Each structure stands twice: as structure tokens, then as C-alpha cells.
Amino acid sequence: MVQIATTMAEATATFTPQNPTGAAEKAAALMVPERAEAFKQNVAKSSADLAHRNVTAQALTLSAGVEALGPSMGTVTTVLRVIQNAPGQPPDQAVVALRVALTKRDGQWLVLDVSPINQR
Template structure:
């Protein structure tokens, strides 16, 4: 029974684990040409080692796993198998887990930024007419911030002269598309406009906010109505 377990662990499972680790690395790397060559050579060497082990068993009646005079050889076999599995775990984590976490973090960040800019675009107080503009432009690229201020300068002056206040809150926001350096977010808001002597004017607004990533920071590059024709 003891020998059977040693054969299973050292002569069968260890080589299979090493081959599985090498194949997993290839899968994680999407099988580049250089790894196809390396993996093929290593797998052939492992298979050859298993064949030699079987031949020695037929000749001497012992294998790597059952040879009491070869503990160092068993240690090497286990070490190589463990190394292959460790490399597979590291490569899989680096190629799959980290990018997924980064994308999820980016998605959450761009939605938050888009919602803040969209709400600021539809928010206005006569007492502090530039507050919402400053809030929005703080999340924009320099070029877009300058254009945004010019676009809303006349609107701000008119609303302030009429003592009109506006407030917006996000109903829902979601990522339309996202990549390593660009994203598009759709934001649906409920906007309320209050004018002296008039009932509140409530409307549902839909905006598309596009962003770019510069030096690790997401910034807004454009804000447009989704239903624009």
C-alpha cells in the first residue's frame, strides 16, 4: 500500500501536475509561438522521464517513487512539479485576475465621475453661479474644461438674471463601453428647475459622458445629450 501511494504521488501525479501547469501557462498567455516551443520541449522531457521511470521499473523493480535510495530525486520531481504549478498560478493571476479587477475598478470610477459631471451640468444656484461649473470642470481635461466654461457662460448669466435654480440627481448610470484608456458612460437623471412664481419644472435628462485616461487618471472629454439629432 505504501509503495502504491508513492507510485501514485511521485510517478504519476507529479508529472501530470507539471504538464497541467505548463498547459495552463500557455492558455493564460494565449499560446504565443515561443511558449508553444518551450512547452512542447518541456512536455516531451517529462514524458521521456516517465518512460525511463517505467523502463527502470521493468528492469530493477523500483521507480522514482519507490526507490528508497533516491530521496533527493523525489524531492527534485516534487520541486519541479510545484514550480510549474506556482508559475501557472502567478501567470494566471497576472493575466486574468489583475486585469479583471482593474477593469471593474475603472468601471466604478468612470460611472462615479460621469454621474458627478452630469449632475453638475444640470445644477445651478443663482447665489453661486460658478459652483457647479467649477465642480464639473475639475473632472474634465483642460481642453474640455475651457470649452465647457465658454459654452455655459451665457447660460449662467441668463439663469442668474432670472433667479432660476436647477438641481439634478442621477437615476441610473452605466458603462456603454470601456477600454484601457477610453470609456463611455450613459447617465439618466431627474432634473428640477425652479423659477420665481412658477411651479417646479421636472424633466428626465439622458447624457452620454465620454472619458479618457491620462497618467492613470480618468477625465471627461465630452458631454452630449443621448437623444441629440
């Protein structure tokens, strides 16, 4: 479950203009089918701007842990280091926390939702 959540979180925060839909496709493959298409459409909106500006983003999991676990539902909190590179700019680093909600279907964990955890 944690591995699926960290893969999802990293894919959500990773982007390359050479393959603007690659990370979103990888993330959508981990999701319940009824949410995957809406997720891809949402990511496509922000990806267009990043591609236009030739921005790349690479995410790496710093920490992850199970926040809640039941027989068919769970949440995992992930902490990522995200490095963005834009032409003519120094690299921009940020630490991002995401909550990944999962459900178990036919013995397999699938992602229901990914949401940021607000910094205080």
C-alpha cells in the same frame, strides 16, 4: 469611471444663482485641461440667463451605466432627474439622458465631453 461621469452629469445640470459658476467649476475640474476652459465659457452663456431669471436647477442621478470601455477610453450613459425652480412658477421636472465620454490619463479617468442623448 461611473462616479466621475455621474458627478460630471449632475454638475452640468445643476445651477444656483447665488453661485452661478460653482457647478461649472466643479464639472471643469473633472475634465481634460484642454477642454475645461471652453466648457466653462459655454456654460457661462446659459448661466447668465438663468441667474437673470433667478432660476435654480438641481440634478440627481437616477441611473448610470458603462456604455463602452477600453483601456484608455470609455463612455457612460447617465439618466438624471432635473428639477428647475423659478420665482412664481411651479417646479418643473424633467428626465434627461447624457452621454459622458472619458479618457484615462496617468491612471486617472477624465471627462472629454458631455452630450445629450436625444429623446425620440
